[in-house]
Amino acid sequence: MLPILFVLPFVQLLILSNAASFEVKNIRFSYIDQDHSKVSRELISKFQSSDYFNIIENFSSKKEANLQMQKGKVDVILEIPNHFEHNLLTDKKTNLSVSINAIDGAAAGIENVYINQIIRNYNQKIRSQLYQYNDASFVQPQSIISIPSFWYNNTLNYKTLMVPGILVLLVTMLSLFLSAMNIVREKEIGTLEQINVTPIKKYQFIIGKLFPFWVLGLLILTVGLTIAKLVFSIPMLGSVGLIYFFTSVYLLAILGIGLLVSNYTETQQQAMFIAWFFTVIFILMSGLFTPIESMPNWAQQITLFNPIRYFVEIIRMVMLKGATFSDIAKPFSIIAFYAFVINCLAVWSYKKTN
Amino acid sequence: MDQEKIITVKNLSKKFGDFIAVNDISFDVYKGEIFGFLGANGAGKTTAMKMLIGISKPTSGEALVANFDVKSQAEMVKKSIGYMSQRFSMYDDLTIKENITFFGGIYGLSRNQIKEKTTKLVTELGLEDALNKLVGDLPLGWKQKLSFSVALLHEPKIVFLDEPTGGVDPITRRQFWEMIYAEAHKGTTIFVTTHYMDEAEYCDRVSIMVEGKIEALDSPKNLKQQYNVASMNEVFLKLARNIE
Numbered sequence: 370m371l372p373i374l375f376v377l378p379f380v381q382l383l384i385l386s387n388a389a390s391f392e393v394k395n396i397r398f399s400y401i402d403q404d405h406s407k408v409s410r411e412l413i414s415k416f417q418s419s420d421y422f423n424i425i426e427n428f429s430s431k432k433e434a435n436l437q438m439q440k441g442k443v444d445v446i447l448e449i450p451n452h453f454e455h456n457l458l459t460d461k462k463t464n465l466s467v468s469i470n471a472i473d474g475a476a477a478g479i480e481n482v483y484i485n486q487i488i489r490n491y492n493q494k495i496r497s498q499l500y501q502y503n504d505a506s507f508v509q510p511q512s513i514i515s516i517p518s519f520w521y522n523n524t525l526n527y528k529t530l531m532v533p534g535i536l537v538l539l540v541t542m543l544s545l546f547l548s549a550m551n552i553v554r555e556k557e558i559g560t561l562e563q564i565n566v567t568p569i570k571k572y573q574f575i576i577g578k579l580f581p582f583w584v585l586g587l588l589i590l591t592v593g594l595t596i597a598k599l600v601f602s603i604p605m606l607g608s609v610g611l612i613y614f615f616t617s618v619y620l621l622a623i624l625g626i627g628l629l630v631s632n633y634t635e636t637q638q639q640a641m642f643i644a645w646f647f648t649v650i651f652i653l654m655s656g657l658f659t660p661i662e663s664m665p666n667w668a669q670q671i672t673l674f675n676p677i678r679y680f681v682e683i684i685r686m687v688m689l690k691g692a693t694f695s696d697i698a699k700p701f702s703i704i705a706f707y708a709f710v711i712n713c714l715a716v717w718s719y720k721k722t723n
Numbered sequence: 724m725d726q727e728k729i730i731t732v733k734n735l736s737k738k739f740g741d742f743i744a745v746n747d748i749s750f751d752v753y754k755g756e757i758f759g760f761l762g763a764n765g766a767g768k769t770t771a772m773k774m775l776i777g778i779s780k781p782t783s784g785e786a787l788v789a790n791f792d793v794k795s796q797a798e799m800v801k802k803s804i805g806y807m808s809q810r811f812s813m814y815d816d817l818t819i820k821e822n823i824t825f826f827g828g829i830y831g832l833s834r835n836q837i838k839e840k841t842t843k844l845v846t847e848l849g850l851e852d853a854l855n856k857l858v859g860d861l862p863l864g865w866k867q868k869l870s871f872s873v874a875l876l877h878e879p880k881i882v883f884l885d886e887p888t889g890g891v892d893p894i895t896r897r898q899f900w901e902m903i904y905a906e907a908h909k910g911t912t913i914f915v916t917t918h919y920m921d922e923a924e925y926c927d928r929v930s931i932m933v934e935g936k937i938e939a940l941d942s943p944k945n946l947k948q949q950y951n952v953a954s955m956n957e958v959f960l961k962l963a964r965n966i967e
Contacts, residue, residue, distance in 0.1 A: 558810075558812075558815070559808060559810035559811070559812045560812050560813070560814055562778065562808055562810075562812060563806065563808060563812035563813070564829075565778045566776050566777070566778055566801055566804070566806040567801060567826070567829045567830065568798050568799075568801040568802040568829070568830065568831075569829045721777075721778065721797075722777060722778050722779065722780055722797050723778065723779050723780065
């Protein structure tokens with residue numbers, strides 16, 4: 370069992386961190402070129418040279434293209450109308466039609482931005498050419514170029530964002546599930562009754578039960594941080610000690626939840642079901658995959674009760690921004706309070722005498 | 724009788740909602756006797772026993788076990804008793820030695836005491852070679868004997884045995900009862916529940932519970948005389964039939 374506990378998180382971290390990316394790549398791009406002009410070919414070659422687009426097909430009709438979109442074979446259809454070049458040269462203005470498969474709305478939005486960027490760039494280029502050709506009094510076209518600078522993750526590497534978050538999930542899930550299963554298992558096999566007949570103190574039993582998982586959680590964190598550093602080269606701007614300090618308190622809260630679950634369940638199935646219920650809500654509302662700021666207000670309020678939310682926030686702050694203790698003092702004290710309340714409830718609800 | 728009382732039960736009841744599992748029972752158990760606690764399935768024996776060992780709170784009435792009140796001094800009661808349940812309740816995934824060390828530690832035995840006890844216990848049971856074997860790998864009969872010995876580890880005044888011989892072969896049952904006798908001879912009080920009426924014959928006194936009440940309490944010999952039958956089995960059947 371012990372090797373499994375270490376190998377599984379390792380595998381998960383390697384797989385999920387590479388797979389759970391929100392970068393939209395390999396967009397299946399198709400086009401209908403009704404113009405067959407120099408300009409239209411140039412525009413298409415811009416898409417061809419982009420890493421994000423894979424040119425799937427050149428359709429001859431809109432109908433055919435729509436059919437392929439319905440079959441899910443293409444993501445984007447760019448339609449270049451007849452007289453595209455002509456209109457552009459004479460009227461200095463023309464239209465393009467773009468259809469995007471928006472079943473995944475978020476991806477569609479990003480695809481839209483990419484497409485517009487390519488078209489806009491091309492537009493700029495062609496305009497300057499046109500001016501050069503046609504206007505005697507050529508003025509260099511003014512354009513404003515914004516150069517964004519991305520703080521804390523300046524290459525916009527998704528793994529830098531995801532690896533610390535996924536590490537949080539692994540530490541949390543493992544300690545929650547193991548602690549929730551553990552005492553219930555003793556109920557099932559009957560050893561808990563034997564324990565309840567002994568003069569053992571409640572706190573002794575609970576510490577004895579939870580301490581191994583607390584150590585295990587910190588070990589998993591160690592394995593995870595090592596992988597983050599060696600495999601993913603995630604920066605560690607803040608102090609490692611601070612992360613361990615926070616995790617050691619955080620684990621108390623998680624183990625307390627596990628204990629609470631096992632106190633109110635009779636079988637491992639029930640405990641598993643409840644632990645899953647909370648885990649799914651905790652993960653999806655943690656700010657790991659979707660920013661908390663974009664949730665509706667009531668949902669944001671719910672995330673305040675989600676311990677994973679604070680851990681994700683803190684581990685990112687410390688690793689990527691180099692936050693110090695005073696920066697994380699607020700979420701830290703919330704988690705410490707959380708741990709205290711949950712464990713009081715857990716100890717109170719664990720009864721040696723019914 | 725001038726014998727010392729070690730368990731005193733007065734008007735003890737336990738209700739689960741409308742269902743009365745134990746209905747106003749009263750009895751005494753004397754030091755050093757083997758007290759048989761009989762009853763059909765669902766008669767309330769296990770519930771009554773759970774109140775006496777301090778893991779179930781009585782709805783009303785009182786009980787003193789080793790001079791401690793089961794309601795207010797449950798943890799003190801637990802220190803003075805040993806318990807072996809009908810479900811085998813040692814850790815299957817620990818070795819014999821580890822189980823003994825663990826339970827010895829819970830009862831506050833010192834390292835040396837645990838060492839001594841371990842040696843003595845495995846010698847008596849003839850388990851010297853199996854000391855580092857997982858308890859889960861032992862046959863049921865061995866587990867039960869081991870379980871009984873572990874329940875006696877801290878030299879309790881009273882041992883509660885909840886159907887200790889369920890599912891065990893006749894030879895092992897016989898050996899098990901020899902262990903019980905040996906322990907009672909040392910002055911330990913034995914409180915045992917059982918289904919087997921031949922085992923009831925081995926007890927100094929037996930009580931028979933029917934539908935939450937104690938219908939009879941005396942030595943097996945007196946009970947057989949009173950009901951004018953040859954065996955405890957018939958005593959039991961008569962009592963159970965009277966109710967129907």
